[in-house]
Amino acid sequence: MSAEELAKRLAGTHVTVAGLGVSGVPAARALHRLGARVTVVNGGEGEGARRQADELTALGSGMTVRLGDDRTLPDGTDLIVTTPGFPPGSALFVAAEAAGVPVWGDVELAWRLRGPGPDGSPPPPWLAVTGTNGKTTTVRMLASILTAAGLRTAAVGNIGVSLVEAVLGEGEHAGLDVLAVELSSYQLHWAPSVRAHSGAVLNLAPDHLDWHGGMREYAADKGRIYEGNEVACVYNVADPATERLVRAADVVEGCRAVGFTLGTPGPSELGVVDGILVDRAFVENRRESAQELAEVSDVRPPAPHNIANALAAAALARAYGVPPTAVRDGLRAFRPDAHRIAHVADVAEVAYVNDSKATNTHAAQASLTAYDSVVWIAGGLAKGATFDELVTAAAGRLRGVVLLGADRALVAEALARHAPDVPVADLGRTDTGAMEAAVREAAALARPGDTVLLAPACASMDMFVNYTARGDAFADAVRSLAAAGAERDERGR
Template sequence: MGSGKVTSSSELFDFQGKHVTVAGLGVSGVPAAKVLHARGAVVTVVNDGDDARAREQAAELEALGITVRLGDGASLPEGTELIVTAPGWKPDKPLFLAAEKAGVPVWGDVELAWRLRGPEAAPWLAVTGTNGKTTTVQMLASILKAAGLRTAAVGNIGVSLLDAVLGEEEYGDLDVLAVELSSYQLHWAPSLRAHSAAVLNLAPDHLDWHGSMEAYARDKGRIYEGNRVACVYNVEDKATEDLVREADVEEGCRAIGFTLGTPAPSQLGVVDGILVDRAFVENRQKNAQELAEVSDVNPPAPHNIANALAAAALARAFGVPAQAVRDGLKAFRPDAHRIAHVADIDAVAYVDDSKATNTHAAEASLASYESIVWIAGGLAKGATFDELVAKSAKRLRGAVLIGADRALIRDALARHAPEVPVVDLDRTDTEAMLQAVREAKRLAQPGDTVLLAPACASMDMFTNYNQRGDAFAAAVRELEA
């Protein structure tokens, strides 16, 4: 890790009279525009779309005296001194290219929130990674609460960081924030400096946005810049450790690994079914602190145990006692559609992991069970499936494929698991899930798990992965009837 001390940008920024362009309406743009206007900025909002929802939001902002340009997200408004962008706007948009040429800085909503923090603001424990971010942040918040700390899970998890740092009523006077950050948000957050941070894993994702795997990893690695106490990385994912080595952190900040194996000094890991800490103990060369049992993690799938270890590492970096780690993990309940056990029918388990929307998440899900009838398919988003199928082939009893890009998975199965029976459902209507579950039941034998882990996005057939998971659960309930 770099040794240079990085100065925090926690001082308040004076927006009075500044000409600020907000790029994009929506979840982050509207509150950003309001906050900037309230602090005296001259705000112009630009938005690509001009639909009914955008016009409604524009009317709300214009009533406050904010200028809104709908259908015009490309040109840089004259006099702009700062752009605050929605995280999803790609860096190669003409607006940002014009800003770069004019020397105008671009911030995201996370950067704005960071700059607006007060001098006594709650420190941030930050989490990113290709998969597991939300679960880890929720586990972390549960552990912090078990320690008696006032906290909230915020950021990419759906709760606005602006609300949290500006002391809206339910977030006032917090001790610490558990912050989920996406690669998009990190790209636009140049001065963020966390107390401690974790990168859970790295796998190809959102490459159409970032342009390359190298750029994607670089943006993820921004989360470590300026860390004060701990940079938490995944021992089994060397790319995360490489990001720690490259980070410029404050003097004394430590690299802390987590592993599903026996931990070395300065790591957290697993020994005989026990989560143990060899990082935040005295004489870590010889000593280890028991934190919790694997059975305290819900569900105790390998990748979820890794999430728990990462959450525990961040909490321990903040000084949380071991008992609070155990209590927090026991109290945690995962969100829907994340390795959710739906039912047992005729000695076959039915599990909904609709949130497994990419190959990395699906690989972790498949690794959690010994004998699987796999329901997969949807929108591949440019993904390939050979590595996933090759790694998981020995666990597959059968496969049922649905969705627009199912042929990509079918071909990978033919190459790497030719003995596995495959049912290819040539349909993309929402009722296909019922047929898929019935076909999976036909293939399954007692002791098997029918697993919905699509490895694909859902929008070809469903509104989102939640609706897809609900359809799976409803189909399983029909089998029970």
């Protein structure tokens, strides 16, 4: 069904949008504009939810917002469009199944609403990225590379920019050539129709298993990103599970499997040779030649997992036909977001690094391996994770550990089993002020040349609004430490 035909069919239908936020509000607006009768249901009733509800109801007749109840299916619903936070077993979807009401994700809606450009050109293709960790960085790197190639693009999707707004081509999204799309496993679960130009799964590690029901289901939802790919399915050579997902995918004939590796690449792979990022996939004679793309020093920061992100972004860009110079220029122009292995300051010859975004064990392990001697600040909400594998891998790098947060005991138990000689400071706190104490304890454990690393391996909501607030608290505490040190030095003169 074309986007135009879908728009006609939606007119007059009753669509329930499950959830407000970055995804739900644009979806509700678009549906209302297309003539659908829209009911938005949202469990929360806080100030933010009330503000968004007021914005939507101001659109006039045909728009209803129901706060405080996201479990009951509104009477007469013909279709549900859900935001990513609702798991498949939610009461709303159980009721929908019983009533025969279909459920689309907001990404599915966006895909189906794609229409031609003003000049009748095809809708912009999607270069799509998923994985347990590194998605946002890779998508932003990809967008930077595409921009360096002179293409009109945007980083959209799970990165915090509504795909519905992007595909409708309004405002800053008008006239785009190609989209760099981040997709979470939640979004992919509810988006069976999406068919990307090329897609990448960066890595797979246990995460959000409570939402998906198990690792098999989680991996299967990640693997949906490869379905129907036209040019390339990009996978991580170091993570065989990602290649298995490629092999299981139903793709367009001629679509290729393209690997990325931190080692020397084989044919149909991108990798690293003598500090150079090279391409042996998108060259004429990939068995005997390679194309230089960029230097490792062009990647900021040049931590191993971030180099892997850069290779994945380069693979997707090359699949789209981007020249090698654009890969180099795009990586040089890219600046990482805050709270992703961000250097805060050096204090008394100790580096302080904020990786609050490391909200699971896989991300924390990648961060820890970037440094030789670490005082690790960890803890928070474990989300069902275990820490034995992480601690075993990191034990040789640990100068000491500072623990805080609700599930810190799980980390402490893993440390006792696998790194019993590493000093551990258990703060026993879950208040927001604990971060300043954690930084002081870490400073006491550190030696010149060490890195104090906030890589919690846990979610933040036991103590902070989100990982950003947690990272800000860490950075503020480090700056206070530096200021106190400077004041002591000044008094000593």
